[in-house]
Amino acid sequence: MTKCMIRGLETHIEIWNDNSEHTLVALHGFTGSTATWHDLAQALPNVRVIAIDLIGHGQTAIPEDIQRFSMEEQLQDLEELFCQLHLEKFTLLGYSMGGRIALSYAIAHPGHIQQLILESASPGLRTAEERKERCERDEVLAQKIMANGLQSFVHAWENIPLFATQHRLPRSVRETIRAERLSQKEEGLAGSLRGIGTGVQPSNWESLAQVEIPVLLITGSLDEKFCKIALEMKALLNTVSHLTVNDAGHAIHVENPAEFATIVEEYLT
Numbered sequence: 001m002t003k004c005m006i007r008g009l010e011t012h013i014e015i016w017n018d019n020s021e022h023t024l025v026a027l028h029g030f031t032g033s034t035a036t037w038h039d040l041a042q043a044l045p046n047v048r049v050i051a052i053d054l055i056g057h058g059q060t061a062i063p064e065d066i067q068r069f070s071m072e073e074q075l076q077d078l079e080e081l082f083c084q085l086h087l088e089k090f091t092l093l094g095y096s097m098g099g100r101i102a103l104s105y106a107i108a109h110p111g112h113i114q115q116l117i118l119e120s121a122s123p124g125l126r127t128a129e130e131r132k133e134r135c136e137r138d139e140v141l142a143q144k145i146m147a148n149g150l151q152s153f154v155h156a157w158e159n160i161p162l163f164a165t166q167h168r169l170p171r172s173v174r175e176t177i178r179a180e181r182l183s184q185k186e187e188g189l190a191g192s193l194r195g196i197g198t199g200v201q202p203s204n205w206e207s208l209a210q211v212e213i214p215v216l217l218i219t220g221s222l223d224e225k226f227c228k229i230a231l232e233m234k235a236l237l238n239t240v241s242h243l244t245v246n247d248a249g250h251a252i253h254v255e256n257p258a259e260f261a262t263i264v265e266e267y268l269t
Contacts, residue, residue, distance in 0.1 A: 023047070024264070026050070026098070028054065029098050031189065033180055036180065044265055056189060101196070102117075113213050116216070132199070135199035145186050145190045158181070169254065216267050219243075220244070220256075226250065227244060
């Protein structure tokens with residue numbers, strides 16, 4: 001575990017398998033942390049895995065200024081972090097919210113990235129109307145988190161339809177996910193929703209055609225919404241593959257970790 005001072009913000013990262021040939025930088029989803037990628041790193045002993053607690057999450061310091069939560073700020077932080085770590089070329093992996101951030105980074109700073117892996121990710125919302133409606137919903141959720149506390153939020157969050165398939169997981173796995181969610185802080189999650197939520201981030205749909213690096217899209221067959229988004233993205237990207245993992249939902253790395261690790265390893269090597 002490492003703490004880096006990134007543009008005035010103490011940022012928490014974890015690095016596994018440090019002397020490996022391939023480097024994979026992994027970005028977690030909303031309510032996640034570096035712990036999201038622990039099992040993947042164990043399954044890929046020949047890959048250096050670098051995981052980052054994104055703004056508002058895990059052990060990264062929570063900024064007081066709401067402006068510091070924006071996509072633009074997060075991308076600048078990543079660029080500074082990669083410079084500090086002397087990362088020349090690497091594969092970037094992002095899950096859900098982390099996928100939106102990974103795609104945005106690849107568009108803004110294409111030079112560092114060899115290839116991009118997006119798990120259950122989207123380029124944002126296409127229209128201003130959709131974004132406005134999502135911002136309003138996220139603001140209501142942020143207020144609820146601050147008013148009712150973390151436990152109330154986590155209980156509601158783990159029961160949304162997007163995560164229905166996770167109820168089939170072994171109890172120990174569900175408890176690990178729950179512990180990761182409960183390790184967050186209310187003001188961090190609320191700030192993340194307000195600053196980098198799907199509604200507030202700029203849409204990347206128009207920029208997909210300019211992405212030159214190879215992209216791998218991974219979706220779970222039971223996650224119909226994100227399967228559809230992946231097909232729409234595939235039609236617009238230049239060098240792209242789309243793999244669907246059968247009988248998995250939104251979080252493939254949790255629901256079928258062995259197949260997810262195999263897919264990532266084969267794509268890297």
